Amino acid sequence: MSFVQNLPFISIILSLFSGPFSSILSGKWAKRVNYTVMLLIGLMNLLVFQFVLQTGESYVYMMGHFPAPWGNEIRVGVLEAFLAVFFCCIMFLCMIGGEKDREEYVESGKMNLYYIMVNLLLCSLLALIYTNDIFTAYVFVEINTISACGLIMIRQNGRTLEASMRYMIMSLLGSGLLLLGICFLYDLTGQLLMSNIKEAVLQVSHLPEYRMPLMVSLGFISVGLAIKSALYPFHTWLPDAYGYSTVSSAAILSSLVSKGYIFLLIKIFYRVIGFDIIEKSKVIHILFVFGIAGMIMGSLSAIQENNIRRMIAYSSVAQIGYIYMGFGLGTTAGFTASIYHIFSHAATKSLLFVAASGITDASGDSTTFSDLTGAGFRNKLAGIAFTVGSLSMVGFPMFSGFISKILFAQAAVGHTYKILPTFIALAISTILNAIYFMKTVIRLYTPDKKNKGRCIRIMDEKRKSLALLLFIVLNFILGLSSEPIIHIIEMGLGMIA
C-alpha cells in the first residue's frame, strides 16, 4: 500500500482536530490555522486524485483492524477525490472573499469560533464524500447540520436567529427520516457497509415481500436528504439563512453544504441500492416532478424579491431543482449532468454571493435594489464578477451554466415521455433566470449620480478581488474545457458502484 492512500483519512482527521485546536487560539491565529489546513487538505486530495486517476480503479481503506463486515471503511474513487479538491478550493475562496465582511459582523472575541465551525464543516463534508459506512454518514450529516447552523447564527441579529431555528427544524426532520430509512435498510440486510448492503439487496430484491420495505426505506432516505438539501417544497428556511448570514457563510452553505447531502444521495443510489433498482423505482419520478416544480417556483420567487441576497438565495432553490430533475431522468447521462451542475452551481453561486457583497459595500451596505443603481461603476470588479455569474446562471455560451443545461437537454433526449416536460421546464426556467439576473445587471450598469455609495477600487480589498478573479477564472475553466471534467465524472460514476 502506498503512502498516498492514507491521505483521505489523514485529511478528515486533520480538519476534525484543527477545529477543537482553534478554540484555544486567538481569532488571527485560528484564521491562519484554518487557511493552512484547507490548502494542505486540498493539496493532499490532489495527490490522491492523481493516484486514483493513474491506477484507474477505486480502493478501499480499512479504518482500524477489523475487515469488511465489521470494521469501518473509506472508499476512494476518482469522483470522490475530485470533489474533495473542488470543495477545498471553493471553501478557501469563499473564506478569503468574505474576510472583511466577517471582521465587520462577527464579534472580535468570537472570531475563532467561526473557524471551528468551518473546520468541522470541512471535516464532515470530506467524511460524507469518502465514507463507505452508512451510519457514519448519518453521524457526519448531523455534524454538518450543527456546524452549518453555527455558521448562520454567528452574525447576531433577530433574522439569523430565526433563520437558524427554521434551518434546524427542517434539517432535523430530514435527518429523522434519513435515520429511519437507514434503520430499515439495516433491518432488511443486516449490514452497515454500503457495498455489503448492496450485495444483500441484490439477493432479496426480486422477492415480492422485500420489494415494499426496500422502496419505503429508499423513499425515506431520498425525502430526508431532499429536505436537507432544500428541494422545492422544503425550501422555506433557505432565503433567510442565506440572505442574512455573513457572506462566507452564505456562499459556503449554498455551494457546499447542500451538495454534500446530494452527493451522499448519489452514493446511496449507486452503491447501496444499486442503479438497476433505482431505474425501475418510482422514487425518481417523484424527484423529477419536485425538481421541475423547484426550477420554476424558485425562479418565480426570485423575481418577486426586492433584496439582492435573498434573490440569489431563491435562485439556489431553482438550481437544486435542476439537480434533482437530472436524478429524475434515471439515466447515467442524467446523473452525469446533475454532477456537472453540482460543480457549475458551486462555482457560480459562491461567485455571486461574494460579488453581491462587493456591490452592497459600494451602496452603503444596503441590499435593496433601488439603492444598487450604478453600483457596477462604483465597484468595477464586483460588477464584472456579478455579470459573469449571472450569465453563467442564465446559461450563456462559454460559461459553466451553459454546459450543464446542454447536458441536461442531451440526457433528456433519449427519454420517451420525460423529454417534453424537461425541455419545457428548461426553457421556462432559462427565461425566468434571464429576467431576474439581467434585471439586476442592467440596474448595476444604469448610471446614478445621486447615489451616495462610496467607490471601491480593485486594490482596496486585495483578498476579495483575488477571490473574485479566481472565481471568474474557475467559471471559464468549467465552461470552456468541460470535456475532461465530464470524462472524470463518467469515470467516477463507473467506479462509485
Add this chain to the structure above:
Amino acid sequence: MNVVNLLQNYEEAVAMILFGIGFSNLLLQKNLIKKIVGLNIMDTATYLFLALKGYIKGRKAPIVVGGVQSVKAYINPIPSGLVLTGIVVSVSVTALMLSLTIRLYRRYHTLDLDEISIRLRREGL
C-alpha cells in the same frame, strides 16, 4: 392476514406511530419547546425500533460474565451501539435547539415562531 401481521409485530407498529407523532409535532407545533419535545419523541421512536430489531427473545446482552457461552446465548450488539450513537447525536442537537430557544426568548419574549416572524417583519430588518 395483514391485521394479524400487524398485531404480531405490534412493537414496530407502536414505534412507527410514535415516529409519526414526533414528526408532526416537530413540523406543525408553533411553540418551540413543544417542537423540541416532538423531536425527542421522533428520535426515541427510532431507537425503540432499532432496539427491537436487535433483540432476540430469551437471549442476554453480550457481556461476558463467568466465561464465554455459545453464540446463541447473546443478542446482536450492533443495534444497541447504534442506539447509543444516536442518543449522543440527539442530545447534542436538543441542547443546540434549547440554547437557540433561550436566545430567541430573551430577544422577543415569546416562544411562538410565527409571532417572532411577524415581529421581525415589523422591525423591518
